[in-house]
Amino acid sequence: MKRQGRLSILLFALFFYAPSIYAHGGLTIDQDKCVFRVARTVVHFTAYQPEVSQEEELCKDIPAGNNTIFVVDFVGEKLRKKPIQLSVEQKTNNRYESYLSKVSQIYPSGTTNLNLPNLGSGEYRISLLFNGPDDASAHTEGYFYITVTASNKEDSMLGLFDKYSWLLILASIGFVAYLLSARLKS
Amino acid sequence: MNVTTVFKKTVLMLMLLIVSTVIYAHGERNQEPFLRMKTLQWYDVKWSVKNEATIKVNDELILEGKVHFFSRWPQVINKPDTIFLANATPGPVFIREESYMNEVPMIQSTGVEVGEVYDFRVKLKARIPGRHHVHPMINVESAGGLVGPGIWVNVEGDADDFVYSVETRTGQTIENLGTYATGNVYKWHAIWAAIAAFWLIWWIRRPLLIQRYLLVKDGQWGKLITLTDKKMGATLMVVIIGLLIYANSITREAYEYTIPLQGGRAVVDVVPNSDKGLITVKNKRAEYYLPGRTVTIDAEITNNHNLPIRIGEFTSANLRFINKALPYAVAGLDEGYPEELVAGASLGIDDDTSIMPGETKRVLIDATDVAWEIERLSSLLNDPDSSYGGLLFFYDSNGKRIIKEVYGQILPTFKK
Amino acid sequence: MSLEQHEAKLLSAISTPGSDAAKIARGLDWIVVGILVFAIIAAYHIHMMLTVGDWDFWVDWKDRMNWVTLTPMLLVVIPAALSYPFMEKFGLPIAGTLCALCLMIGEWASRYFSFHLWTYFPMSMVWPSIVIPGLMLMDMVYLLSRNLFVTSIFGGSAVAFAFAPANWPILAPYHVPVIHMDQVVSVADLIGYTFTRTATPEYLRMIERGTLRTFGGESTLISTFFSAFVCMILYFVWWKIGEWLTNMGSTPNVLKKYVGYSDDVEKEKQ
Numbered sequence: 020m021k022r023q024g025r026l027s028i029l030l031f032a033l034f035f036y037a038p039s040i041y042a043h044g045g046l047t048i049d050q051d052k053c054v055f056r057v058a059r060t061v062v063h064f065t066a067y068q069p070e071v072s073q074e075e076e077l078c079k080d081i082p083a084g085n086n087t088i089f090v091v092d093f094v095g096e097k098l099r100k101k102p103i104q105l106s107v108e109q110k111t112n113n114r115y116e117s118y119l120s121k122v123s124q125i126y127p128s129g130t131t132n133l134n135l136p137n138l139g140s141g142e143y144r145i146s147l148l149f150n151g152p153d154d155a156s157a158h159t160e161g162y163f164y165i166t167v168t169a170s171n172k173e174d175s176m177l178g179l180f181d182k183y184s185w186l187l188i189l190a191s192i193g194f195v196a197y198l199l200s201a202r203l204k205s
Numbered sequence: 206m207n208v209t210t211v212f213k214k215t216v217l218m219l220m221l222l223i224v225s226t227v228i229y230a231h232g233e234r235n236q237e238p239f240l241r242m243k244t245l246q247w248y249d250v251k252w253s254v255k256n257e258a259t260i261k262v263n264d265e266l267i268l269e270g271k272v273h274f275f276s277r278w279p280q281v282i283n284k285p286d287t288i289f290l291a292n293a294t295p296g297p298v299f300i301r302e303e304s305y306m307n308e309v310p311m312i313q314s315t316g317v318e319v320g321e322v323y324d325f326r327v328k329l330k331a332r333i334p335g336r337h338h339v340h341p342m343i344n345v346e347s348a349g350g351l352v353g354p355g356i357w358v359n360v361e362g363d364a365d366d367f368v369y370s371v372e373t374r375t376g377q378t379i380e381n382l383g384t385y386a387t388g389n390v391y392k393w394h395a396i397w398a399a400i401a402a403f404w405l406i407w408w409i410r411r412p413l414l415i416q417r418y419l420l421v422k423d424g425q426w427g428k429l430i431t432l433t434d435k436k437m438g439a440t441l442m443v444v445i446i447g448l449l450i451y452a453n454s455i456t457r458e459a460y461e462y463t464i465p466l467q468g469g470r471a472v473v474d475v476v477p478n479s480d481k482g483l484i485t486v487k488n489k490r491a492e493y494y495l496p497g498r499t500v501t502i503d504a505e506i507t508n509n510h511n512l513p514i515r516i517g518e519f520t521s522a523n524l525r526f527i528n529k530a531l532p533y534a535v536a537g538l539d540e541g542y543p544e545e546l547v548a549g550a551s552l553g554i555d556d557d558t559s560i561m562p563g564e565t566k567r568v569l570i571d572a573t574d575v576a577w578e579i580e581r582l583s584s585l586l587n588d589p590d591s592s593y594g595g596l597l598f599f600y601d602s603n604g605k606r607i608i609k610e611v612y613g614q615i616l617p618t619f620k621k
Numbered sequence: 622m623s624l625e626q627h628e629a630k631l632l633s634a635i636s637t638p639g640s641d642a643a644k645i646a647r648g649l650d651w652i653v654v655g656i657l658v659f660a661i662i663a664a665y666h667i668h669m670m671l672t673v674g675d676w677d678f679w680v681d682w683k684d685r686m687n688w689v690t691l692t693p694m695l696l697v698v699i700p701a702a703l704s705y706p707f708m709e710k711f712g713l714p715i716a717g718t719l720c721a722l723c724l725m726i727g728e729w730a731s732r733y734f735s736f737h738l739w740t741y742f743p744m745s746m747v748w749p750s751i752v753i754p755g756l757m758l759m760d761m762v763y764l765l766s767r768n769l770f771v772t773s774i775f776g777g778s779a780v781a782f783a784f785a786p787a788n789w790p791i792l793a794p795y796h797v798p799v800i801h802m803d804q805v806v807s808v809a810d811l812i813g814y815t816f817t818r819t820a821t822p823e824y825l826r827m828i829e830r831g832t833l834r835t836f837g838g839e840s841t842l843i844s845t846f847f848s849a850f851v852c853m854i855l856y857f858v859w860w861k862i863g864e865w866l867t868n869m870g871s872t873p874n875v876l877k878k879y880v881g882y883s884d885d886v887e888k889e890k891q
Contacts, residue, residue, distance in 0.1 A: 063578070067495060069619040074495060088496045088619065092575045099549050127549030129575030132496035198213060289822035296740050297816035303802055310802035312814050314824035333741050344822030364741075371811065374798040382812055383743030386794035390748045393791050394725065397753040401722045404757065408715055412635065412643065413650040417711045419632040423624050429712035430764065438714070438764040445754050445761075449783060452790040463796035465840070466684045466828050467806050 053078035057147050057161030060095025064145055064163050081167045083140035090132040091145065099129045103149050107133060110142035118143065140169045238584060239279050240351065241522035243594035243612065245343060246273040247353035248520060252339070254358060255541045262331050262362035266299065268292065268341045269326040272353070275594050276320030277612045282348040289314045292327050293342035293352045298360070299329040300369060306473045314346075315471040322608075323473065331360045332367045354523045354546050375462055393452070404441060407434075480607045483510040484599055488613030489567070491593060495617055499573040500593065504611060506566055512601040513559035519552055519572050519611075521595030522580065526552040526572040533600040548574035559602070570597075591615060658723055665699050665720050666727030675827075677728070678736070680746050680795050681813030683788070684828035688750075689844040693781035694851050696752055697759070701777070701856045702863030704763060710867065714764035717756030717780075724752060746812050751791065755783035759856075769860060777856030778849035785841050 053076070054063050066077040068085045081087065089107065093099055106120030119133055145163040250270035254260055274285055290304050290311045304311040305326045317323060327341055340355030371379045379385045420429050485507040492501045508514050517534030519526045525542075528534045529551035538547060553571030560566045594612040601607065624632065634642035669677065672695045676688040703716040728749035736747040762776035795809040806814070814823070829840065877883075 065578075067619065074617055090496050090498075092498070092578050094575065094579055096545055128498070128573040129549060130498045130573070130578065195217065198217065287824045289824055291819070291822060292817060293819060294817060296819055297742060299817065300815045301817050302815070305802075310804055312802060312804055312806060312810070312823070314822065342819075344824070346822075346824055350820065350822075369815065371799055371801070371808070373808065374800060374805070377797065379808065382808075382815060383745055385745045385808065385812075386791070387744045387748065389794065390744075390791045393751060394729075394749075397751055397787070398722060398725055401718050401725075401753045401757060404718050404760075405715055405722065408713055409650075409654065412646060413713070414653055414711065415646045415649065416632065416635045417713065419624060419628055419635075421710055421712050422628065423632070426712065430714070435765060438761045442758060442761040442765075445757055445783070449754055449786045453786050456790040456793045460793040460797065462798070463793055464798045464805070464807050465796065466681060466826075467804075467810050468826065468828050 054094070055145075055161055055163040057098065057149055058095075058159040060093075060098055062098070062147060062161060062163070063092040063094055064165075065090045065092070066165070078163075079165060081138065081165060083138055083167045083169045085138065087135045087138045088132055089135060089145070090130065091147075093126060093129045098149065099125070099127055101125065101149060103147060105131065105133075105148075106146050107135070108144050108146050110144075115144055115146075123148075138167055140167045142166055238522065238581065239592070239594075240282070240348065241580070243275045243277055243279050243592070244282075244345070244348065245351045245353070246275060246520060246594075246596045247271070247341065247523060248273065248596065248598075248608075250341065250354050251539065252356050254356075256356040256543050257359065259359040259361055260331055262334060262360060262364065262366050263368065264331050264360075265302070266329045266331065266339065266358065267326065268329070268339065269324070270341065270353070271322050272325055272341070272343065273322040273596060273608070273610075274317055274319045275612075276610060277592075277594055278319045283346055284319060285343075285345045285348075286316045287314055287346040288317055289344045290325055290327065291342045291344055291350070292329060293340040293350065293355065294329070294337055298331075298333040298335065298337050299339065300332050301327065302330050302369075303328040306471075307476060309471055309473045311471055313467075313469050313471045315473050317473065318475055320610075321475045322478070323476075330369065331358075331362075333364050334360045334362055336360075352523075354543060356543055396448075400441070400445070407437065483607050484508060484514065484609050486597060486609045486611050488611055491613050491615040492618045493577070493615055494621060495619060497573060497621065498575055498577045499571055500577065500615070502570040502572075502611060502613075504568055504570060504597075506560055506568055508560045508562055508564055510601060510607065511562050512603060512605075513561050514599045514601050514607065515557065515559050516552070516554055516568070516570065516597060517600045517606070518598035519570060519595055520598070521572075521593065524548065524572075524574065524576050524580075526574070528552040528554060528557070530557055531600060533604045533606075534598065537598070537606070545576075548572065548576065550574065658719075658726075661703075661720060661723040662727040665724050666731070668699060669695065669724060669728075670731075675821075677750050678732075678747055679813060679818075680748065680792075681809045682826060682828060683750070683792055683795075683809065685840040686829035686844050687827055689785050689841055690848045692750060692752075693755060693784045693848045694855060696756065696784075697777055697780045697852045697855050698859045700756055700759065701859035702866070704759075704772075705860055705863035706867045708763060708767075709864070714760045717760040718753070721753040721756040725749070742816060742818075743812070745795075746816055748791070750784075751787040752784070754787045755780035758783055769857065773853050773857040773860070777852040777854075780856075781845055781849035781852045784848070785845050 051063065053065060054061050056062065064078055066081050067074070067088045067090070068077065068082065069088070071082070071085045091105060093103075102123045102125050104120070104123040107118045108115040109118040110116075119135065121131070121133065143165045145165070147161045149159045149161070248271050250268070253265070253267040260266065278284055290306055292299065292301060303326075306315065306317075306323050308324070309315070325341060329339070336357060336359050338355045339358050341353040342350050343353075344350045367383070368380070369382045371382055373379065417429060487505040487507075488502060489505055490503040493499070494501060502519075506516075515528070515531055517528050517531050518537060523546055525538070525546060526548045527538055550573050553569075553573065555569040555571075556566065592613060593615045594610065597609050597611050599607045599609065631642065634640055635646045637643060673692050676682045676684075676691060682688060700717040700720040703720065707713045707716040707719075732744070732747045732749060736742045737744055758779035759772070759776035762779065763772045766772055766775075792809075795812070796807045798805050799808055799811055800806075801811055801814075813826075
């Protein structure tokens with residue numbers, strides 16, 4: 020009875036760690052978690068690490084220690100007509116300081132990218148400064164926060180579960196088969 | 206049911222739930238880019254009103270232009286042997302008054318040939334107030350609706366003011382097609398509903414369930430269905446049949462000349478392309494530079510024309526990339542054309558000098574815009590057929606436009 | 622089959638006018654009728670939408686072949702199945718009538734609120750077909766004959782025979798010819814062309830593809846006869862399905878023991 024109780028609790032707890040909750044990226048703009056807003060228009064952020072993961076799109080959680088390319092897409096039309104000040108800032112001593120920045124310019128093609136070789140772990144943010152749509156003096160800012168972590172991801176509880184979820188599925192099938200065979204015997 | 210069985214069932218259910226959530230983790234949303242790049246290329250599309258214009262209910266709106274059916278039609282969908290020219294609007298907020306392809310009326314469906322270009326013209330009339338997007342569209346059997354460029358139109362006024370009248374061949378004028386003969390429909394439905402309601406009330410007024418159930422069980426059919434009931438049933442039978450005969454005879458008198466639904470097919474002839482062979486385009490290599498959202502086409506172009514030519518525009522999936530250094534190309538962009546469909550940056554050409562008559566030149570063409578990413582056109586790399594298609598517009602020194610298809614395999618790259 | 626003692630007592634109690642038993646039984650009648658009407662509207666309407674579907678929704682799908690053939694066949698199935706419990710358990714020859722009226726309520730609500738108010742289709746385009754006469758005739762035949770074979774043959778086929786004549790009075794005005802863009806089309810075709818159905822291109826219309834005829838009668842008769850024969854078989858089969866489902870049995874009512882009838886529960890379990 021006690022063993023059954025513990026098993027039920029364990030299974031019930033595992034239910035909440037199902038990987039579906041953590042799916043991200045690769046969706047259409049309206050559903051994407053990798054977007055942020057500036058002056059009420061949408062900006063999309065993607066990071067690539069071509070040597071490690073080829074075309075895989077990363078955004079909020081990026082593995083450290085690899086050559087990374089940051090791509091910023093201005094989805095809203097009005098962002099392509101005014102100069103934008105784009106910079107990557109890193110968090111040091113609870114303050115965000117400039118890590119890499121681009122000269123204020125207009126991006127008529129609506130997209131730009133930055134190369135960050137050998138990106139170190141830490142907290143970063145993409146910062147966009149933009150002259151307001153109507154008033155030239157009014158500035159609008161938008162930020163997108165990124166976490167770059169050293170790749171010990173697999174050791175975390177979630178990473179472990181993700182990696183071995185196939186084992187859980189196999190165990191479930193085994194358990195179902197056991198139950199069915201028990202029924203057949205009786 | 207003892208505790209062990211309950212426990213086993215709960216465990217089973219939990220396992221099923223966990224397993225099912227894993228399956229949902231890898232869903233994909235895609236709008237196949239190959240459908241938009243290698244099926245229809247719309248160009249010279251004009252609307253009779255400007256983008257974001259305001260018109261009133263009952264005002265007309267004309268869409269016209271050209272539609273090119275790509276010769277490298279995707280293998281995975283049916284060829285356009287059965288198509289229908291339509292308009293992509295939110296339902297009947299506009300009504301369709303007329304539609305033509307190469308001047309042939311398009312009430313029915315038709316068939317076209319790939320590799321050819323057709324003129325289209327659709328005349329709409331505003332019906333419901335609101336802000337609506339209006340595009341031309343061609344439905345292709347088994348492929349669905351393939352939509353062209355669209356503009357926003359604001360319609361103001363009262364929907365009740367809408368009127369569309371038609372004259373029949375029997376000399377009758379239909380005041381408003383939307384309410385024609387509806388009074389007659391309501392009348393007959395009401396008559397039949399009344400008869401049905403009468404029959405139901407005839408039974409409901411007596412005790413229904415428990416009493417009748419017990420009587421049936423006891424076999425007292427005389428009490429359940431009396432002679433009066435049978436007489437009423439027989440009378441109703443006669444009334445129903447009589448009413449059907451009467452209704453049909455007055456209808457036949459009123460509508461002597463009727464025709465069945467027309468399900469024919471329209472036939473549209475191809476207009477021969479006199480410019481075929483004037484220019485030859487061969488795609489040598491194409492790449493999609495992901496970080497820059499740039500499609501680069503390495504093409505070999507041969508000028509078989511008797512005048513020098515230059516590249517003016519590249520268009521694919523309703524996106525237009527204009528060579529801003531060529532005045533003829535810039536003139537080809539109408540004022541008021543929806544700007545989200547035109548790339549902000551110019552079409553990049555590494556050697557933009559004219560290609561002389563008889564010359565073959567190898568050119569690198571760059572089309573950069575965030576639209577490749579927004580429209581998820583980059584996901585064509587995941588398609589079963591990762592190739593692209595588009596049209597190149599050339600202009601000779603007299604400003605004559607020659608259009609060629611360009612297509613080929615496309616490779617993703619992180620190198621510029 | 623005869624009544625047990627407690628049932629006979631109940632029957633006499635209910636049959637006494639003004640008794641409490643009669644009032645309670647009547648109350649139950651109203652509750653069940655209320656629920657049943659909504660249940661039948663839902664089930665029958667969804668069934669018709671999923672099977673007959675477009676042929677009933679749109680005026681330019683109401684042809685002389687598919688519409689006239691399919692609609693009666695699909696109309697007859699649920700009323701045939703319901704005929705068994707209604708008549709053989711309650712002595713009520715109203716299955717067809719009730720289903721038809723419920724369907725009309727559901728269809729009119731859907732056409733007016735969804736098709737017309739919400740998606741702007743004009744009422745001349747989306748009126749529903751008339752189904753009441755045929756289904757009522759089916760009930761009358763059952764009432765008068767109380768015989769399965771007679772009802773299958775005459776009642777089942779009546780649903781088909783009555784369908785086209787019932788709808789011609791309301792459909793005829795839509796088959797008047799019109800010249801549009803130098804082509805002759807019927808008013809129904811023109812309505813379908815004019816009021817854009819964005820995701821429904823013309824080639825999807827499953828109608829007879831034919832040439833122009835001056836009289837709209839010949840094709841209809843053949844479709845009607847074919848439909849009638851199939852309806853006869855369908856009525857029989859579905860009445861039998863209704864019989865099987867009704868007599869499947871019942872589970873013991875275990876809630877009875879909470880109100881003191883534990884003996885009854887034990888008896889029922891055996």
